[in-house]
Amino acid sequence: MAETKIAAEARTEFGKGAARRIRREDKVPVVLYGHGTDPIHLTLPGHQFMLALKGSANALLTIDLGSDTHLAIPKQVQRDPLKGFIEHADLLIVRKGEKVTVDVRISTVGEAVSGNLVVLENATISIEAEATHIPEAFEVSVEGLEAGAQILAKDIELPSGSTLAVDEELLVVNVTAAPTAEQLEAELAEAEDELGIEHDPSDAEEAEAEAAAESSDDEAATESE
Structure with a gap:
């Protein structure tokens, strides 16, 4: 798996308001942790980070902090449920050879x-x-x-x-x-009954009901004779 190098910036502002400002700048608030280090709060360029994760949810990232670098993988990624952009991410520090x-x-x-x-x-x-x-x-x-x-x-x-x-x-x-058409119709009818859903009869059902009614009337007339 190829590594993707991303330049990060230290994050000093916290809270929902700060997170919204970071996202408006097309950046993503990130927490980097692992191997006994204190959590490091960063921001990553949003578009580059999104492209890195597009190739693999377990992308191997080299986080460049200028004076220091960390090898990391995504541990938890939160995305906007409607637009899909990355809202926040937790990255886990790893070492080469480590499982x-x-x-x-x-x-x-x-x-x-x-x-x-x-x-x-x-x-x-x-x-x-x-x-x-x-x-x-x-x-x-x-x-x-x-x-x-x-x-x-x-x-x-x-x-x-x-x-x-x-x-x-x-x-x-x-x-x-694969279920047959009859099985699908039976399952749909059962689900509608459970939910109490009623629908108008189809033309075929109406014609069948009319034919049954006429047949019943004819039988009654025959018996009366």
């Missing part, structure tokens, strides 16, 4: 057998890896899989030196038969 526990993204490739659904039960898995060799993502092939096939955490090929930090039986991918 850290991180969540790595899972993506599927290939196509399962037609008529089946591929369900990604866990979008990430936790692994322990060297801080300088954290994989960006794991690709899991579902090519040709049929309903009932499952991929567990233990089935994912990890890079050398990495180990699982979750139960090896954790379900990652589940292949199931």
Whole structure:
């Protein structure tokens, strides 16, 4: 994993008002901590920081403080829920050769057998890896899989030196038969009943009801004769 060097500035203002001013300047308030050091409060250039994390949620960063540098990885990143920009971040100081526990993204490739659904039960898995060799993502092939096939955490090929930090039986991918139109309609009707939702009858339903009513009238007339 390549390192991204970012020039940081010391942060002396705190609180919500100060954070808003920092963001208006296209900067991100950051706390850098780890290895027994006191937390270091910084600001990072917003656009550069966003690009660094766009490539990998576990990006390896070299934080340049002028007289000092720190190797770090993102530990917690807060984003605006609507616009997506980074509001705040906690960075963990790491050392080369040191192992850290991180969540790595899972993506599927290939196509399962037609008529089946591929369900990604866990979008990430936790692994322990060297801080300088954290994989960006794991690709899991579902090519040709049929309903009932499952991929567990233990089935994912990890890079050398990495180990699982979750139960090896954790379900990652589940292949199931796609529901039929009748099953979907039944589930929708059941959900509507539970919620008390009523809807106007369709043209077909109205025609069916009218036909049933006419048939009933004809039977009644026949009996009266």
